[in-house]
Amino acid sequence: MISCYDIGGSFIRSGVLLAAGTVAESERVKTPGNDWDAFVLAVRKAAAPETSRISISLAGAYDEETGIADVANIPCLHGRMVQKELSAALNLPVAIINDANAFALAEAVDGTGRGKPVVFGIILGSGVGGGLVINGELVTGFGGIAGEWGHGPIIDPAAGGALSGIEPYKCGCGLVGCVDAVGSARGLERIHFSLHGSEITSREITRDWHQGAKEASETVDAFTTLLSRALSALVNTLGPHVIPVSGGLSNDEKLLELVDRKTRDLVLARYPDPLIVRGDFASNGGLHGAGIFARKAFGGTRQ
Ligand SMILES: [Zn+2]
Secondary structure, eight states, rough: OOEEEEESEEEEEEEEEEESEEEEEEEEEOOOOOOOHHHHHOOOOHHHHHHEEEEESSSEETTTTOOOOEOOTTTTTTSOOHHHHHHHHHHEEEEEEEHHHHHHHHHHHHHHTTOOOOEEEEEESSSSSEEEEEEEEEEGGGGTTTTOOOOOOOTTTTTOGGGGOOOBOOTSSSOBBBBBHSHHHHHHHHHHHHHHHHOOOOOHHHHHHHTOHHHHHHHHHHHHHHHHHHHHHHHHOOOOEEEEEGGGGOOOHHHHHHHHHHHHHHSSSSSSOEEEEEEETTTTTHHHHHHHHHHHHHSSSSS
């Protein structure tokens, strides 16, 4: 039996992989963020009794070459060789996939990208991430970086126009002015602060925008312009057939529609239908993707 996990900064969700390929979610516990032993215990306790394999979607980068995890939200995993160490601690084979890759895989195999050759799944939440699946196969690239379109500086203070006044914020990756620092929910708040000097939440900003407020509308205009510029280069590079979205901002249909329209206006191909859409697995892509990944890593649902 294969137990699947979606391990995030706040919660560990888990369930058993069924023969049909879906994951029956059974547990949700708080992630022990600072204590490795407590973390191992939580994973062990959440496993079904006859578990013989474990597949994990992990919120953070996982370097396939070195095996070292880069998980800022879960300090006890950060810098650890999680797959190797967890496998040794549990005495079970463990497969690990990054959460954005898990979501992209879920969408490509069973969601909005089903039957489509190039699927680029993106996360617009507390951070910006992505995963690339081509012909049903995950593409991780050198060092596992494929899909990390949130990094690389795009903010130029001298750019002028709608984007003047937006600060090039320091990103968690060490660079300054990355998409991640302005294209996430936190980024929406930062842009609002940059332009209007008021500190309100991303939910308040989108709510005000829906109600037609001028300041929030300017913020959303700048935010969606930045996102669509970054996405247009990505679309022209990859030629995706669909870009499913997950993460907190994916719940705002109108916001996605605006990002989609602006992006399609900037790319070379003429997409007749929406390209950037809410993913079918926007809320459970980690678990479902971990299930698909398990079948690929372990070669079946039984074992
Ligand atoms: Zn960055």
